[in-house]
Structures are given as C-alpha cells and as structure tokens.
Amino acid sequence: MCDTAETDLYAVLGASPSDSLQQLRHRYQQLALQYHPDRLGGQCSSEAESGVKKFLEVDAAWRVLGDQNSRKQYDLQRRAQELKQDWPVDSTVYLEDMTWDQDGCVYTYSCRCGGGFNVSSAEVEEETQTRHQDDEEEETCRGVVVCCDTCSLSVCVTWSLHRKTQTWCQ
Structure with a gap:
C-alpha cells in the first residue's frame, strides 16, 4: 500500500x-x-x-x-x-458556539445543508498541545478546518489555547 x-x-x-x-x-x-x-x-x-x-x-x-x-x-x-486538502472555508465557528455531545465525545455544529460539522475533544486537545509545543509565541487562538459530513462545505473551528476542553471521554 x-x-x-x-x-x-x-x-x-x-x-x-x-x-x-x-x-x-x-x-x-x-x-x-x-x-x-x-x-x-x-x-x-x-x-x-x-x-x-x-x-x-x-x-x-x-x-x-x-x-x-x-x-x-x-x-x-x-x-x-x-x-487535509485546502478546502474553501465557508465561515468561522467558535468552539464555544458548538454543541457538546457527551455520548459521542464530540462538539457538533449544524450545516445549512442539514448535515453537521464534528470535532472530537481529542482533536481539540491534540491540536492545542501541538500548538503549545510548536509555538512559544503568544498565540491565543487556534483553528482547524472541518468538513461537513454530507456536503462540500467546510468551516474553520477556532478556540482559545487556554480554554478547558471536555476531557471526561474515554
């Protein structure tokens, strides 16, 4: 392969x-x-x-x-x-505006097509740690591009590096 x-x-x-x-x-x-x-x-x-x-x-x-x-x-x-490809980003969504789904351990946000954007707490934590390790400079915001699960739209999900994420998932 x-x-x-x-x-x-x-x-x-x-x-x-x-x-x-x-x-x-x-x-x-x-x-x-x-x-x-x-x-x-x-x-x-x-x-x-x-x-x-x-x-x-x-x-x-x-x-x-x-x-x-x-x-x-x-x-x-x-x-x-x-x-990972460069998708045209439709908008920016703040993590705090997303809905936390305890069962799926993901943050969700509805797309206008009826589908949704999903970011797991593990992804947020991993990206936050990567940013802390890679950048010693004072950056307070981080984002990832997330694609809709049913259409081609994507959004940039951003959050503060100092934000506490949901960690009670396994």
Whole structure:
C-alpha cells in the first residue's frame, strides 16, 4: 500500500468507493484479463511493458480493495487525506458556539445543508498541545478546518489555547 497516497485505487479499477466487493472483483477480473502479460506477449515491447505496468497497478489495487480490512483502512486514509486538502472555508465557528455531545465525545455544529460539522475533544486537545509545543509565541487562538459530513462545505473551528476542553471521554 505504499503508493496509495498518490494513486486512487478505485480509479485504477474504474470503480467507485460505493461499489460492492463483487463489482470490484468483476472490474479487477476484466482488467486483469485485458492487461495480463500472457495476453500481451505478441505485442511490441513498449506496449507490452506499459501493459505489464497497468496489470501490476490493477493487481496492487485489487490486493488492497479486495480485502475488507485493508479496504476499510484505505478508505479511512482517503478520507483523512481529503480532510487535509485546502478546502474553501465557508465561515468561522467558535468552539464555544458548538454543541457538546457527551455520548459521542464530540462538539457538533449544524450545516445549512442539514448535515453537521464534528470535532472530537481529542482533536481539540491534540491540536492545542501541538500548538503549545510548536509555538512559544503568544498565540491565543487556534483553528482547524472541518468538513461537513454530507456536503462540500467546510468551516474553520477556532478556540482559545487556554480554554478547558471536555476531557471526561474515554
């Protein structure tokens, strides 16, 4: 799974994240037959070489997406990478304006689409500690960009570094 950060494995298979395991297997089998080195034996070396390269990409994608656990891990990594991208920020939300959900140990804020923005107390604490360690200067405010769980909007959630966050979650 070393190249998965740069390569979209679903795109390699011509599939989407919502496809079932059977649909992924079907796409893999089609592409494996198309690009298998035994089928490309009579072609010129550059075509055969690119075919082998494509076959290896398809095979690597299937190894990750064909296993339920590795697919779940890959999907989580994809989601984390998406959240790190530079999104247009719709607005700034102050942590104290968010609702604390004791059951989920998260701060929530409603999006205009009906979805929500969620920040866990662990994320707030981790980001606050990182800021304290990284910056010795007097900065009193910290923020993270949080994407809506249903649409493409994002907000910058800010809070005071000296603010006490909810810590009774496990």
